[in-house]
Amino acid sequence: MLEMPLDRDSKVPLYQQIALHLRRMIEIGALPEGYKLPGTRQLASDLGVSRTTINAAMAILEKDGYVKLIGKSGCYVHCRNAKSIRQNCSQADGIIWDLSSGLPDKSLMPMQFVYKPLREFFLTAGEYLLLPAPLAGLPELREALVKHAALRGIPARSSEVLVTAGGLEALSILIAVLKDKGVRRIFVEKLTYPAILELASRNGLRACPICLEDPASSLERASIGDAVYLIPSFHNPTGRTLSLVERNSILTQAKRKSLIIIEDDTYGELRYGKESVPALKAMEGAENVAYLGSFSQALFPGFRISYLLLPENLMGPCLDVKKVLYGSVSSLVQYFVLAFINEGGLYEALEFLRNQISLRMKLLCEGLRKTFPEANFEMPLGGIYFWLNLPGLKGSEATLRAKAGGISVVPGRIFSVEEEDLEAVRLSVSSLRSCDISAVLFLLRRLWKEELLP
Numbered sequence: 001m002l003e004m005p006l007d008r009d010s011k012v013p014l015y016q017q018i019a020l021h022l023r024r025m026i027e028i029g030a031l032p033e034g035y036k037l038p039g040t041r042q043l044a045s046d047l048g049v050s051r052t053t054i055n056a057a058m059a060i061l062e063k064d065g066y067v068k069l070i071g072k073s074g075c076y077v078h079c080r081n082a083k084s085i086r087q088n089c090s091q092a093d094g095i096i097w098d099l100s101s102g103l104p105d106k107s108l109m110p111m112q113f114v115y116k117p118l119r120e121f122f123l124t125a126g127e128y129l130l131l132p133a134p135l136a137g138l139p140e141l142r143e144a145l146v147k148h149a150a151l152r153g154i155p156a157r158s159s160e161v162l163v164t165a166g167g168l169e170a171l172s173i174l175i176a177v178l179k180d181k182g183v184r185r186i187f188v189e190k191l192t193y194p195a196i197l198e199l200a201s202r203n204g205l206r207a208c209p210i211c212l213e214d215p216a217s218s219l220e221r222a223s224i225g226d227a228v229y230l231i232p233s234f235h236n237p238t239g240r241t242l243s244l245v246e247r248n249s250i251l252t253q254a255k256r257k258s259l260i261i262i263e264d265d266t267y268g269e270l271r272y273g274k275e276s277v278p279a280l281k282a283m284e285g286a287e288n289v290a291y292l293g294s295f296s297q298a299l300f301p302g303f304r305i306s307y308l309l310l311p312e313n314l315m316g317p318c319l320d321v322k323k324v325l326y327g328s329v330s331s332l333v334q335y336f337v338l339a340f341i342n343e344g345g346l347y348e349a350l351e352f353l354r355n356q357i358s359l360r361m362k363l364l365c366e367g368l369r370k371t372f373p374e375a376n377f378e379m380p381l382g383g384i385y386f387w388l389n390l391p392g393l394k395g396s397e398a399t400l401r402a403k404a405g406g407i408s409v410v411p412g413r414i415f416s417v418e419e420e421d422l423e424a425v426r427l428s429v430s431s432l433r434s435c436d437i438s439a440v441l442f443l444l445r446r447l448w449k450e451e452l453l454p
Contacts (some may be wrong), residue, residue: 001046002038010096014049015056022057024076026066033078037067046357052086097440098431102236102384103301105431108356124339132267133331136315136321137163137307141338145293145307148341152268153163153282154291156309162318165329166304167294169268170312171199173326174262174290176228177317179203183260186227187219192414193236193264196229196404209417212240215250227260232280234267234383235400235427237415241277241381251285259288259315266306269350273381281309290314295337303333317405357384360429363437371441387412393448407440411454 004021007015025031040054047054058075061067068078076336136142142161149156164170175196178186186200190209205227210218219228230250230264232242242250254261263280271277276356281291292444310318322328340346364386365379376389390398402409402425412422432440 002043003046015053017058018049018054018057019060022061023064023066025141027059028339031077033077037075037077039074052257063155065297073322089145095403095408098408099402099440100408100410100425102374102430105433108330108353108435109125118137119426129332129335131234131331133328133334135328137161137329138331138334138338141334143340144341149291149293149309149344152279152293154279154309155253155282155334160309160312160315161433162308162310162315162322163304163325163329163334164322165333166312167292167306169304170197170294170308170328171196171220171264172293173318174314175203175205175319176201176321177314178182179205180317180321181225184225185223186229187222187259188195188229188417189215189231189235189364190417191238191412192229192417193231194414198205200326205428212238215242215246216253219250219253222253222257223259224258226257227262228254229262229264231264231266233265233277234270234380234385235381236267237301237410237412238387239378239380239383240383240387241273243266244277247278247280247283251280251283251289254288255285260311261286262288262292264290265291265385268293268368270354270357270384271382272354272361276383277381288313297346298340300337303336305329305333314405317449326358328368354382357429359368360434360437361386362428363434364432364441365430366385371445373388384428386427386429387424388427389424392446393423394421395423396421398425398448407444411425 004018006017008014010017012020022031031037031334037043039050040058043054044051055187060070062069066076068076072075107445124414139146141163145161145163146156146158162170162173163315164173175186183207184204186196187208187210188196188200188207191316197207208221210228215230222228228250230242232247234241250261253259261280265281279291280286281289288311291309292306293304304320306360308318313366337346340349361379365377368375368377368388372388372390374391376391377387380386384398395413399411400408409425409427412418412424412426416422417425
């Protein structure tokens with residue numbers, strides 16, 4: 001049944017109203033190319049009009065190139081006009097190369113490791129796929145996540161695991177709990193993930209910057225009961241990784257002042273540097289660390305699944321917030337991730353991803369040394385993000401110039417707690433294919449050369 005609003009008292013004839021409505025639905029893509037419209041008899045019955053009215057409407061649409069009549073087969077959407085409209089909308093920003101979003105390109109999606117788990121979890125989970133999962137997550141998945149976290153050296157129990165629909169939901173829950181506990185200040189790195197600043201602001205928490213060069217000393221200003229948000233490994237946006245000494249110093253300060261630490265380890269498993277650096281949660285004195293791990297960004301951007309490893313005193317409050325605001329994560333998604341872990345697909349996919357991201361990051365750094373010898377940067381030890389300092393060129397201006405050439409980057413100001421328009425941009429290699437790196441750098445050089453080569 002196809003319904004549409006018809007004003008029978010209007011001076012506009014019904015056949016024109018029908019044609020205009022169908023045209024609008026085709027133009028916005030609600031009725032895609034190749035969609036078979038109901039027959040004239042069915043449409044006339046659905047809309048309470050005559051077949052003559054329907055035929056007149058279809059004649060208008062066919063003349064204007066919106067539908068195509070194919071003999072006795074029927075009437076099909078033919079987007080001769082609407083297709084170009086949608087293309088113009090989707091390409092309005094003119095972006096050809098994406099160095100900003102962090103989403104993986106198709107070649108990084110681990111489809112070759114997915115097929116077997118998909119088959120297995122459909123066979124074993126059965127009708128449970130359609131039932132709601134427990135609020136904290138499937139018991140079997142929570143057990144599997146404990147074993148998975150052990151590979152990061154983290155000692156945990158399944159009772160400490162909370163499954164969430166992506167990292168942003170996890171952070172939203174934690175910030176809401178901190179607010180309810182009376183926390184008024186959260187210390188964040190001077191350059192940090194922008195969403196944490198928005199969440200803090202919306203919940204009445206003041207974001208206090210931590211010096212990137214000496215994070216532990218910055219916490220001397222913290223008061224008992226304050227909170228800290230850190231991305232210790234493969235930082236977003238800088239790509240920087242805290243040393244073992246810095247991590248110990250932070251934990252010592254946190255223990256002395258009873259600080260709650262949120263450790264965002266979203267990219268912690270994408271290490272390709274030689275030295276292993278443990279998660280904060282794996283170290284001595286990490287009792288007050290709430291650990292965030294995620295598969296969403298790297299492997300399943302559309303699945304939206306992450307997990308928290310929580311101190312005992314935070315689990316109850318987090319469940320209360322999750323129950324009211326979010327509910328449980330889809331059983332379908334949880335059973336799939338469970339099968340993906342149990343069948344070994346996750347570890348194969350992570351190894352594949354590490355190799356591919358490592359190659360792209362190495363090629364990017366080699367290309368930058370040749371193309372931008374005056375730029376200041378360090379190659380990350382893992383993750384997908386790269387921080388590029390551009391002496392003499394503000395990040396906002398660099399972003400506009402890059403966009404004019406079809407390249408998207410992110411200005412450093414987006415990540416600044418103090419909203420400084422830094423002479424830097426953040427790049428991501430997850431959507432940038434290796435074969436495009438040289439061409440993109442050459443084009444960026446041409447777009448930025450006036451300021452970089454005065």
